[in-house]
Amino acid sequence: MSDCTPPPAPLSLPRSLALQVLLPRVAVLLGWLALNHWIRLPVPLAFVLMAADGLLLLWQARAFLRSADVHVQSTGAMAPVWGGYLLLLFAGFAALTQWWDALLIARAVEEPTYAEQRRLEREALYSLSVSADGRALIFDGEITFGLTKRMRQLAEENPGVAQIALTGPGGLIAEARGAARLIRQNGWDTHAAGLCASACTLMFAAGTERSLGPDGQLGFHSYALQFESGLPQIDLRQEQEKDRAFLLQQGVSAEFTDRIFSVPSAELWLPGRGELHAAGLVWPEPR
Secondary structure (H helix, E strand, O other), X not given: OOOOOOOOOOOOHHHHHHHHHHHHHHHHHHHHHHHHHHOOOOHHHHHHHHHHHHHHHHHHHHHHHHHHHHHHHHHOOOHHHHHHHHHHHHHHHHHHHHHHHHHHHHHOOOOOOHHHHHHHHHHOOEEEEEOOOOOEEEEEEEEOOOHHHHHHHHHHHOOOOOEEEEEEEEEOHHHHHHHHHHHXXXXXXXXXXXXXXXXXXXXXXXXXXXXXXXXXXXXXXXXXXXXXXXXXXXXXHHHHHHHHHHHHHOOOOHHHHHHHOOOXXXXXXXXXXXXXXXXXXXXXOOO
């Protein structure tokens, strides 16, 4: 015997629209909305779901067309059929919109927060690394907000650090003071690998032992406000006196500190190695 069971009759047009098009499509679109709101899908998974949804759309369109053919043959009314076509068109457009959103979300690079952006901008002004043997921090660049915190973090991760090598044009005095306190607390030696100028010299002076590399230089001048308009609560003379007292505490001669703060802020004094040794700022090099 052969199986001559006829295929199931298509649903009536209203039932087809409700059960085969409208309700499944609403459920799928709600699912896409939830996914796009709460989850960033991996790109391959997003394509798989899009393909599956596309096949579902084709099945829905085929089921509706079967019901539409029977409806037209039995009633001759085309208005409900055209309404169903419009509904399918809208469903397809809505699906494309959700697919596009899913792809944009899947491929989007997460934007850092404002605070993270500012941190990255500041860290771009300098480089701070650990030497290959783990015994020295290597700083090169501008002293800016966050440097002390980054130094402390690297020191905690590398407990063998005993020295910091410095190269840089200076920067923020307040941050240099924080870095200098950290250097003193840890008893690190300081080493000027290149030109260490302005605020950088405060960090250098904080070292337990202080040395110059073959290309090492120290550059000094008096202080200036970062903004020309100035801030009434900041007294440059008082700020200089704070750091003059610090330098004296670190064994630097009074005559040398007086000369530092007599140099105009727009100029740079580069004392020779002999002067630095005589002033007590740099340890005499062993013979």
